[in-house]
Amino acid sequence: MxxxxxxxxxxxxxxxxxxxxxxxxxxxxxxxxxxxxxxxxxxxxxxxxxxxxxxxxxxxxxxxxxxxxxxxxxxxxxxxxxxxxxxxxxxxxxxxxxxxxxxxxxxxxxxxxxxxxxxxxxxxxxxxxxxxxxxxxxxxxxxxxxxxxxxxxxxxxxxxxxxxxxxxxxxxxxxxxxxxxxxxxxxxxxxxxxxxxxxxxxxxxxxxxxxxxxxxxxxxxxxxxxxxxxxxxxxxxxxxxxxxxxxxxxxxxxxxxxxxxxxxxxxxxxxxxxxxxxxxxxxxxxxxxxxxxxxxxxxxxxxxxxxxxxxxxxxxxxxxxxxxxxxxxxxxxxxxxxxxxxxxxxxxxxxxxxxxxFLPVKTTNELLLLRSDVYNLTDEGKLVACTDTSPEISLDSRYYKTVQKFAERIPQAPSLRKATSFRVEGDYTFGTGVVVKGDVTLPDAGEASTVEDGTRLEG
Ligand code: UPG
Known part of the structure; x- marks a missing residue:
């Protein structure tokens, strides 16, 4: 057979x-x-x-x-x-x-x-x-x-x-x-x-x-x-x-x-x-x-x-x-x-x-990091980390797994340079100039919410 x-x-x-x-x-x-x-x-x-x-x-x-x-x-x-x-x-x-x-x-x-x-x-x-x-x-x-x-x-x-x-x-x-x-x-x-x-x-x-x-x-x-x-x-x-x-x-x-x-x-x-x-x-x-x-x-x-x-x-x-x-x-x-x-x-x-x-992009978590100020882009096309360790990113897969949903909700990456970890649980849309510092978790509010322009999130 x-x-x-x-x-x-x-x-x-x-x-x-x-x-x-x-x-x-x-x-x-x-x-x-x-x-x-x-x-x-x-x-x-x-x-x-x-x-x-x-x-x-x-x-x-x-x-x-x-x-x-x-x-x-x-x-x-x-x-x-x-x-x-x-x-x-x-x-x-x-x-x-x-x-x-x-x-x-x-x-x-x-x-x-x-x-x-x-x-x-x-x-x-x-x-x-x-x-x-x-x-x-x-x-x-x-x-x-x-x-x-x-x-x-x-x-x-x-x-x-x-x-x-x-x-x-x-x-x-x-x-x-x-x-x-x-x-x-x-x-x-x-x-x-x-x-x-x-x-x-x-x-x-x-x-x-x-x-x-x-x-x-x-x-x-x-x-x-x-x-x-x-x-x-x-x-x-x-x-x-x-x-x-x-x-x-x-x-x-x-x-x-x-x-x-x-x-x-x-x-x-x-x-x-x-x-x-x-x-x-x-x-x-x-x-x-x-x-x-x-x-x-x-x-x-x-x-x-x-x-x-x-x-x-x-x-x-x-x-x-x-x-x-x-x-x-x-x-x-x-x-x-x-x-x-x-x-x-x-x-x-x-x-x-x-x-x-090694800077792989397998998920939108990694894409967010590369788009953020954790990396500087050199004129030789290299992304250079400006922190010793990268923050751990975890975006709610229900709202950020696909690039389309991710881009709708995070059109501009927040500043993550001073963040140690950033967890988003639930459906948040981010304004411009948002800054994340320390360990930050946004809990699921049970409804779509907005993080206003210029918000400082500190944990
Ligand atoms: N790819 C092809 N053709 C295929 C399959 C994959 O071009 O038939 C490409 C794909 O586009 C990607 C790359 O191969 O750019 C890697 O594929 P991916 O599925 O992302 O990675 P894995 O195959 O799971 O893992 C590879 C190695 C593993 C290593 C890892 C590092 O096998 O040993 O740890 O990459 O990211």
Whole structure:
């Protein structure tokens, strides 16, 4: 039955024009799924990673840094739609500061680094079929951005969602587009290869890639890390940050007991009853930022040697075919994380960087912080924190979860520089010039209320 399922899925991908590397990667995952593999990494099979090298200890000459950044390409993951914030287009099109969105700030960072280091430094976006058009339309306002003949984007693959009961490709005539899903950001490697971009970069003389999430404005081009990576000779490196009590989401690296291999464990690979270990910042003190470096030549050699299949661990994602309808057909989406490549490159390493390299926007809580005076925007497009610790923000998800509701109620961010925590419970609309100091909670008044212009909230 499932052999027929695999053939049907492969045929569906061939008919849709999906590239051969992506079909081969999918096929391997399909076999793993069939064999009962869940992808879960148990706590008793790993040791915590406790002593990664520190960026602060790195001593690189200016010449080394310049040489390495001169051979680097910046890649941003931009396939996601920001659905958790109610968006139906690329999250990077969302305005962040002074009328500029994530893309504008990313471009500003890249152009500034080009000038500072006299580097070619191409910017490449990994888009999905949903984000490519809008993103490229926006980038058209930067005619100076393209480098030589390199494209500004490549589009990631799509794969069939599989029926949970018999692993055949699901059929959903009501909306056939829902029969497909993106294979997660582990698709970066087959997408780079299948699109021809990997070869184009090597031909143009580039050697290193720095990849990061499009919604992480902290991951600006960094010549010191490029220099460290080049000097290390490692095929691959992950940037980590020291964890705080608020860092509950995202993955962490660990050492596999069986063979001493450094591996990534993401949330989706953790059993629900072991989430307490996963989120314990004392047990696993560093988290994985998803800022990665790899050697393009080594990647290409490895892909050729392994017939396009890197062999990343499987992430088995159980959903329903229509994510908005929990009674629709249950499906399995086979996915992988790009950071899991740490276990497939021999000699892969990691480095602990400053918190300034990790400024993700997953929720409107984080968007509020970036829009506030906690951060200064430099003319190189970087957001620099002007406080030692950021206030903890918690906006009532009933009224602020989607960007639309959030923007209606908080058109201008209050001053949060002197705040330690800011909780909003209930439906408040904020005027201009509001200042928050100390620990402030606005309790649910049971009705829509207004915080008048210039109000000082002190706790
Ligand atoms: N994305 C794609 N294509 C996909 C899936 C995601 O481009 O098929 C993009 C998405 O737009 C976003 C980025 O990938 O910019 C990251 O995705 P997201 O879902 O926000 O993060 P997670 O996959 O949950 O976690 C990643 C790493 C994890 C790390 C965390 C840091 O897997 O190890 O701790 O990022 O934010």
């Amino acid at each position: 499932s052999e027929a399922g695999l053939q049907a899925a492969r045929q569906k991908m061939i008919d849709a024009g999906v590239s051969t590397p992506a079909i081969e990667v999918f096929t391997r995952f399909y076999h793993l799924l069939e064999s009962g593999e869940t992808g879960v990494i148990r706590e008793d099979t790993i040791e915590p990673l406790l002593d990664p090298p520190m960026l602060a200890d790195v001593d690189i000459t200016d010449a080394e840094a310049r040489e390495a950044i001169g051979k680097t390409v910046i890649i941003k993951l931009n396939g996601g739609l920001g659905t958790s914030m109610g968006l139906d287009k690329a999250k990077t099109l969302l305005p962040v500061r002074d009328g500029m969105n994530f893309l504008d700030l990313i471009v500003q960072q890249v152009l500034a680094a080009r000038e500072r280091y006299d580097a070619r430094l191409p910017l490449l976006l990994m888009n999905s079929f949903r984000t490519d058009e809008d993103t490229l339309a926006h980038l058209a306002r930067y005619p100076e951005l393209p480098v030589e003949d390199l494209p500004l984007s490549f589009v990631q693959n799509q794969e069939p969602k599989l029926r949970a009961d018999d692993l055949t490709p699901v059929e959903w005539p009501a909306d056939p587009s829902l029969e497909w899903c993106p294979p997660g950001h582990g698709d970066l490697y087959p997408a780079l290869e299948g699109s021809g971009v990997l070869d184009a970069l090597l031909e143009a003389g580039f050697r290193y890639a720095c990849v990061s999430n499009g919604d992480n404005l902290g991951a600006a081009p960094n010549a010191t890390i490029a220099g460290w990576f080049a000097r290390s000779g490692a095929p691959y490196a992950a940037e980590l940050c020291r964890r705080t009590v608020n860092d509950k989401k995202g993955g962490h690296l660990a050492i596999r007991k069986a063979d001493g291999q450094l591996i990534l464990r993401d949330t989706a690979q953790t059993a629900p009853e072991e989430m307490d270990y996963f989120t314990d910042e004392h047990r696993h003190p560093f988290f994985h930022t998803n800022n990665l470096w790899f050697d393009l030549q080594n990647l290409r050699d490895t892909l050729v040697e392994r017939n396009s299949v890197l062999g990343l661990p499987l992430i088995r994602n159980e959903k329903t075919v229509d994510p908005t309808d929990s009674s629709s057909t249950p499906v399995i989406q086979v996915e992988s994380a790009m950071g899991a490549a740490i276990e497939v490159f021999e000699g892969a390493t990691a480095i602990c960087v400053g918190r300034d390299r």
